[in-house]
Amino acid sequence: MKRTAIFLIAIFSLSINLYAQKESRFCKGKGYKGYVFDTSYLVLKTIQGQQSKTYLSCDEIKVAEGILIKELAGLNKNKANQSAGCPNINDKLSKYCRQYFGFVNTKGEKVIWINMFWNRDFKDRAKYELINVNDGCSYYWNVEVNISTKTLSNLQVNGKG
Numbered sequence: 001m002k003r004t005a006i007f008l009i010a011i012f013s014l015s016i017n018l019y020a021q022k023e024s025r026f027c028k029g030k031g032y033k034g035y036v037f038d039t040s041y042l043v044l045k046t047i048q049g050q051q052s053k054t055y056l057s058c059d060e061i062k063v064a065e066g067i068l069i070k071e072l073a074g075l076n077k078n079k080a081n082q083s084a085g086c087p088n089i090n091d092k093l094s095k096y097c098r099q100y101f102g103f104v105n106t107k108g109e110k111v112i113w114i115n116m117f118w119n120r121d122f123k124d125r126a127k128y129e130l131i132n133v134n135d136g137c138s139y140y141w142n143v144e145v146n147i148s149t150k151t152l153s154n155l156q157v158n159g160k161g
Contacts, residue, residue: 024127027058027100032065034098034114035127041101043130045113047144047154049105056102056112064100064112064145069093071152075143081157086137087118089157097126109148116141135161 024035037043039053073090082088087095099115117131118139125131133140141157 022128024099025058026127027061029058029062029065031069031094032061032098034061034100036061036100036102039102043101045101047103047105047111047113049107050103051106051108052104054102054104054110056100060102060110060112060147061100063147064114067145067147067150067152068114068143071150072143075152075155081159082138084160086139086160089116089138089141092118097123099126099130105146107148109146112145112147114143114145116143133158135159137161 022038022040024037024041027034027036036056036058038055072093076082076090079088079090089096096116096118097120099117101113101115103111103113105111115131117126117133119133119136122131131140136158137160138157141155143152143156144154145152
């Protein structure tokens with residue numbers, strides 16, 4: 001039984017990795033650069049009231065980045081996991097590489113989940129697969145940007161470990 005479970009987990013992991021081999025699109029603007037994943041990418045992430053996934057344009061990414069710059073300081077008032085050698089995300093925003101995933105909620109609003117990471121070692125993998133790191137403090141974080149309501153929510157900054 002245990003051997004069967006391990007085999008199934010290995011097959012599932014392999015299928016996700018093969019599925020993720022489709023390259024994302026690269027978007028770059030003033031102070032940001034990152035990879036936009038289409039709706040075919042399997043990401044184990046949902047938003048509140050999710051209705052569907054959606055395609056994103058680089059113009060929509062530019063809108064999301066504008067909202068991020070304008071609203072981040074207010075959402076990040078307590079600066080969780082951003083001390084003792086960990087960067088203040090408000091001050092170092094342009095240092096992060098991004099991954100963008102699009103969703104539509106039940107109100108018809110477009111929400112972009114932005115996954116942020118600092119480590120340049122992940123740059124080649126980032127165009128094919130979600131960068132998911134445990135701990136690492138504010139070198140790794142993510143946030144949701146509702147480009148319909150022009151708001152930020154669900155800021156998640158990794159712990160220090």
